[in-house]
Amino acid sequence: MNSAQEKLYTASLFHDIGGIVSLIPEFKKIGHAESGSLWARKIFNDEDISNIILFHEDPDKAPDIFIRNLAGFVNNGEKVFNRRHKEDETFGDVNLMSVCTLVNGKAERQYYSEPSYNAVLVDEPAGNGESLFDIASSLSREVKSKDSTYLLNLLRRYTLNLPQLNHTDLRKSFYFHSKFITALAMCDMYYFSEHLSDKLIYGALKDDEKRYLLLQVDYSGIQDTIYTVSSKGALKTIRAKSFYLELLLEDLFYSLLTKFNLPRTNIVINAGGGGILLLPNRDEIKETIDKEVSSLNRFIFDRFGGTLFVSAATLNVSANDLKGDTKDYLMTLADKLNGVKSRKWLDQIDDIFDGVKVLRGDGARLVECPVCHGLFKEEDITGMEVKVCKFCDNIMELGRVIDCAHGFKIADKLYSGPGLPVESYNHKFIFNIPKDEFTHSFDVENTGCIYVFNGSFSTEDSIDNLAGKAIGDKRIGVFRADVDNLGNIFSTTPVDLISYAELSERLSIFFCERLPDKLKVRSGRIDILKGRPMDVNLVYAGGDDLFLIGTWDDVIDAAIITYDEFKKYTGFHNGLNISGGIVLADPDVPIYKLAEISEGAERRAKENESKNSISIFNNVFSWNDFYLNKDSVIAYLNNLLAGADLNDSYVATDYSKGSIQDIYNVLKGSERNRKGKSYYNVVYINYVMNMVEKKNNVKSNLWRDVRHKALNSKKARLLACALEVALLLTRKEEIK
Known part of the structure; x- marks a missing residue:
């Protein structure tokens, strides 16, 4: 960025910093603009940055056209995103309200417990007083560079869970507010770059002028590209391959932004194999987008063949559009993108084949x-x-x-x-990479390093090794899941682009940062497995999607952890849920096949009424029926294995495995199907169990307990699943 762009970027990113640093006596002034201006003058030693912050509320008072224009761009951003100032706000006595309260469905107001990055949601705001002073002090101390990415990282670390204190809407994060005001200001500066110092632009900004451009990009064919691996070390290779595809989009975004001196604030969303950028609506930018996307697709074709493709679509939008509900324009953009996907490769076919290097017959093997x-x-x-x-x-x-x-x-x-x-x-x-582990290291301090939140967690790089660690049956498990109804999650509540982007990033934070850490510790829901290490690998975690492989028993626990932690993370909002499918397989099943069958299991879960379900053993259960209710699959499993012993390779019980098998056979023999839904014929169950009791003189507590449950069709269905898990856990088997 040139000098003027750096000044606007820094000033707009910290335009409301006065609401925080005013707690430091040195910067205490009447208004937040004055406090922020004084702070910026000391921290950045730049009079222009200080003046942009000082006059961003009233640009007409700025001393010259240059400052008036740049302060006006910041002011325009605040008008677009409809911020109303509350200068009488007592700083430090409020907490950020969760963006989840905007999502469809019923939700109680919940707040982040503190401004720190690892804050949790609580029912009552507790205030930010002392921690807010710490943030002000730390920010002032740690601004060691004017590098744009470094400053953005710093702001994210300290203000992600802090409300925009001097505004009325406490559901707006200080970080996201500042990021989007900066993105809009940088677009306006580029759009009017020829007249920053010789023409008053601020007063001539028109809200209906289509001077912004939304760019959306998305992959097609990710599954066919990632999962075609059959080599040794496949698990980590697949994770790296999926992460590499994210890097390619990162490179596309970086290439576009740097060519036009735009910062990372203009990345609205970058998650789940796609993203959205906010750009100035200029012809040269549209031409560059076409060239860069074509260049990327040529590279992809050369590396991966025709299975993978990047689609891109743009939409001209005005300030009035951005003031409105996102669905009014994002649906139009998505329709345009789908149109591009339907004709992938068609527009680039000549360029692709001109650029492909073909090995010709030169005698080489x-x-x-x-x-x-x-x-x-x-x-x-x-x-x-x-x-x-x-x-x-x-x-x-x-x-x-x-x-x-x-x-x-x-x-x-x-x-x-x-x-x-x-x-x-x-x-x-x-x-x-840390020096004490690998040789690939460099000093990240002040370099604008982009931090890696890749959803990576692994315990093995070999599927055979994973299967060998399973309890009982030596098979692997796959859990595939995503968030329900994400495309319509704001359908009943109008939201602006800031809230839309914040929810997307917070979902990415969960899958890429929080979940990998939570998978290190068991859920505690399955009694017999308590205390054992988890043996799972996150193959893919990003956006709102999850693909996980591990020992079959640990995958069941990992699914429970995922749902437990997701509900806590979203404040138990009834409109934010996950559905997923678990499949079991032998370790020699190819990865692409595992992806295919687990996708089918996930689809069955999502086809369940109201979704919010899990599919396992070709049965679909609500999460309540699977493990949360008193009568649930996991509760019945814990009862079945109460008093059992866990050794290195299987579960040993007081009763014979044959008795579990007998009960299971009775239940499965009574299973019927009506209009696509299974149920259990309790008359048949009662008849068969009477026969078995008389023939074998069965009087065990286990038999009496399961018979009581089996004579209820719903409970019989839960019991059958619990018995199947118990059979697998008690199986004495060596890996094939």
């Missing part, structure tokens, strides 16, 4: 890479554990260290300094 299945000359095949192409070897190395990565910076392709380099279509991503 061609070898297939077992990961990407491309054909390469023998000298281009490398690798320590598995012989793969150089590109896949780089991805596999990323997979080995991804759990330890502290962040990455983006460099040009000629970079040869410290850090682990991963090549993209335009740039290199340089990953920072």
